[in-house]
Amino acid sequence: MRYKLNYLIFVFILFFASVSQATEPLPSWNDTQAKQRIIQFVKKVTDKNSADYVPPEERIAAFDNDGTLWAEKPVFFQIAFAFDRIKALAPEHPEWNNQQPFKAILENDHATLEKLGQKGILEILAVTHAGMTTTDFNNIVKEWIKTAKHPQKHVPYTDLVYQPMIELLEYLRANEFVTFIVSGGGVDFMRAWTEKSYGVPPQQVVGSSAKVKFEMKDGKPILMRLPEIFFIDDKTGKPEGIHRHIGRQPIMAFGNSDGDFEMLEWTTLRSDRPSLAMIVHHDDAEREWAYDRHDPLAKLDVALDAAKKNNWTVISMKNDWKTIFAKP
Amino acid sequence: MRYKLNYLIFVFILFFASVSQATEPLPSWNDTQAKQRIIQFVKKVTDKNSADYVPPEERIAAFDNDGTLWAEKPVFFQIAFAFDRIKALAPEHPEWNNQQPFKAILENDHATLEKLGQKGILEILAVTHAGMTTTDFNNIVKEWIKTAKHPQKHVPYTDLVYQPMIELLEYLRANEFVTFIVSGGGVDFMRAWTEKSYGVPPQQVVGSSAKVKFEMKDGKPILMRLPEIFFIDDKTGKPEGIHRHIGRQPIMAFGNSDGDFEMLEWTTLRSDRPSLAMIVHHDDAEREWAYDRHDPLAKLDVALDAAKKNNWTVISMKNDWKTIFAKP
Numbered sequence: 312m313r314y315k316l317n318y319l320i321f322v323f324i325l326f327f328a329s330v331s332q333a334t335e336p337l338p339s340w341n342d343t344q345a346k347q348r349i350i351q352f353v354k355k356v357t358d359k360n361s362a363d364y365v366p367p368e369e370r371i372a373a374f375d376n377d378g379t380l381w382a383e384k385p386v387f388f389q390i391a392f393a394f395d396r397i398k399a400l401a402p403e404h405p406e407w408n409n410q411q412p413f414k415a416i417l418e419n420d421h422a423t424l425e426k427l428g429q430k431g432i433l434e435i436l437a438v439t440h441a442g443m444t445t446t447d448f449n450n451i452v453k454e455w456i457k458t459a460k461h462p463q464k465h466v467p468y469t470d471l472v473y474q475p476m477i478e479l480l481e482y483l484r485a486n487e488f489v490t491f492i493v494s495g496g497g498v499d500f501m502r503a504w505t506e507k508s509y510g511v512p513p514q515q516v517v518g519s520s521a522k523v524k525f526e527m528k529d530g531k532p533i534l535m536r537l538p539e540i541f542f543i544d545d546k547t548g549k550p551e552g553i554h555r556h557i558g559r560q561p562i563m564a565f566g567n568s569d570g571d572f573e574m575l576e577w578t579t580l581r582s583d584r585p586s587l588a589m590i591v592h593h594d595d596a597e598r599e600w601a602y603d604r605h606d607p608l609a610k611l612d613v614a615l616d617a618a619k620k621n622n623w624t625v626i627s628m629k630n631d632w633k634t635i636f637a638k639p
Numbered sequence: 640m641r642y643k644l645n646y647l648i649f650v651f652i653l654f655f656a657s658v659s660q661a662t663e664p665l666p667s668w669n670d671t672q673a674k675q676r677i678i679q680f681v682k683k684v685t686d687k688n689s690a691d692y693v694p695p696e697e698r699i700a701a702f703d704n705d706g707t708l709w710a711e712k713p714v715f716f717q718i719a720f721a722f723d724r725i726k727a728l729a730p731e732h733p734e735w736n737n738q739q740p741f742k743a744i745l746e747n748d749h750a751t752l753e754k755l756g757q758k759g760i761l762e763i764l765a766v767t768h769a770g771m772t773t774t775d776f777n778n779i780v781k782e783w784i785k786t787a788k789h790p791q792k793h794v795p796y797t798d799l800v801y802q803p804m805i806e807l808l809e810y811l812r813a814n815e816f817v818t819f820i821v822s823g824g825g826v827d828f829m830r831a832w833t834e835k836s837y838g839v840p841p842q843q844v845v846g847s848s849a850k851v852k853f854e855m856k857d858g859k860p861i862l863m864r865l866p867e868i869f870f871i872d873d874k875t876g877k878p879e880g881i882h883r884h885i886g887r888q889p890i891m892a893f894g895n896s897d898g899d900f901e902m903l904e905w906t907t908l909r910s911d912r913p914s915l916a917m918i919v920h921h922d923d924a925e926r927e928w929a930y931d932r933h934d935p936l937a938k939l940d941v942a943l944d945a946a947k948k949n950n951w952t953v954i955s956m957k958n959d960w961k962t963i964f965a966k967p
Contacts, residue, residue, distance in 0.1 A: 512887075515842075523883070
């Protein structure tokens with residue numbers, strides 16, 4: 312009896328093991344160098360017999376969001392959110408028809424909007440991202456992400472997340488990595504939808520943030536969003552934000568612009584652990600957009616030059632990805 | 640064959656289920672109301688058929704550290720670290736023999752130290768917590784926590800973590816809770832040892848922090864710790880820090896002083912989810928220390944008064960805990 316039970320348990324385990332092996336990882340990636348490097352890296356850091364083995368608690372992977380996990384054209388989607396919000400609030404603010412920067416948004420006056428200085432941006436943020444509780448802001452973003460459509464692709468913004476990156480996030484988590492988003496975008500803007508779209512829970516989202524203020528209102532605690540910036544999670548802010556939030560250096564990082572340069576340096580220029588960094592290169596004008604060195608919002612210049620020197624793989628969206636969007 | 644296999648799998652599962660049931664949770668807790676409330680709460684929020692069911696991703700539990708997870712007498716252990724550090728550095732600083740606040744530390748002059756104002760505290764922090772890289776600071780704390788001894792108990796500080804709370808952390812994680820530390824203490828001070836002592840990884844530690852600055856030095860990226868405070872995670876800072884770091888309201892919170900008052904309010908004064916908060920009450924002068932309302936460092940006054948009104952359980956260390964310390 313004992314022999315039979317052991318045997319059947321063995322068969323049972325084998326059956327499940329073979330099911331999980333049968334699923335090939337990263338199906339939306341072409342079988343090019345980028346995919347091969349990822350798989351080789353994951354294999355060696357998860358192999359207990361490898362000199363490059365990394366224990367699960369140190370398997371931290373950091374992903375930029377805009378342009379790395381979802382598209383960012385014609386403008387960062389959080390800017391589209393802010394502009395949509397201004398338009399939604401406009402009926403209560405007739406004065407905006409004659410007041411910049413609101414007038415330019417309401418009239419789709421791109422020439423004026425492109426020249427918006429810091430003052431104009433802060434005025435828009437104050438109206439669209441502050442003056443409400445954190446709960447209310449979360450609900451506003453959730454409603455927008457459910458209903459808003461991309462102006463050129465005419466689909467919900469969350470349809471424009473990159474299918475190969477979704478598969479990469481899942482593949483890493485299946486290998487006991489903890490996947491973090493590390494973005495210049497607003498942390499509370501992202502948290503309203505990253506769990507559903509990426510499987511990344513709020514506590515694994517690092518981003519820019521506004522000051523908040525704890526208050527009791529009618530016997531209930533609230534956090535009011537203030538029109539003041541608390542932290543900008545971009546450029547040198549990325550390694551600083553990673554340290555403050557995660558407290559551990561990632562062993563993998565993915566970005567797409569110079570805003571990610573220092574994060575990639577922080578991840579790879581270390582000798583105590585193996586590491587891998589990659590840059591998503593927007594070179595597919597047909598299926599997505601093509602831009603790099605001179606893009607006004609997402610310049611990829613210094614980081615592109617540093618890629619060869621630092622052994623960072625440049626992912627060609629055109630050649631390395633079979634599919635681009637999660638819902639094509 | 641098929642019938643037999645199913646049957647054996649059933650037996651197999653039953654065997655493991657009975658093994659896990661045999662381990663009674665929270666063995667170091669007496670069978671009093673506190674323990675019963677914790678178990679009842681965990682049962683209802685993990686029972687899919689309960690109206691109070693909470694999905695795993697929302698099972699956030701927040702724990703204060705000093706006085707809640709480990710002892711805090713005669714002074715916060717991070718202060719002991721700073722004083723030990725001043726003494727270790729003193730040979731390189733002969734001028735400290737005649738310079739306050741260093742002189743008072745070197746001479747164990749408690750009367751002067753008790754009157755240290757903010758300026759003195761910042762001078763001590765600048766010397767002991769800044770001016771080095773984050774990696775160096777981490778190594779300094781790791782070395783201290785391994786070698787330093789508590790002045791009265793004569794054991795390493797990490798022996799003074801509370802065994803009942805260690806069991807509680809493990810019990811919650813076994814029930815798919817994510818356990819966070821939310822402390823007024825320095826986040827980088829705690830992260831050097833919380834994973835080993837509490838099973839809480841660095842990314843689940845929320846605390847006070849210093850500013851850090853990213854730099855390249857000899858081709859390597861470093862983060863320098865600056866002598867400037869970035870965030871104080873205490874009182875109203877606790878719900879603010881929870882929001883910024885976790886992005887979700889906890890459903891359980893544990894504290895021991897008025898510094899935790901707003902965190903307990905933020906956790907429990909909500910109607911969308913069931914919640915549970917408790918206060919560790921230091922009422923065991925024999926096995927630990929006894930203090931509350933008038934303690935100069937860890938006053939428990941407003942929160943103690945609010946406990947009854949808000950249905951927060953006051954844990955009596957004397958009556959509710961069989962054992963106090965992890966290594967008695």
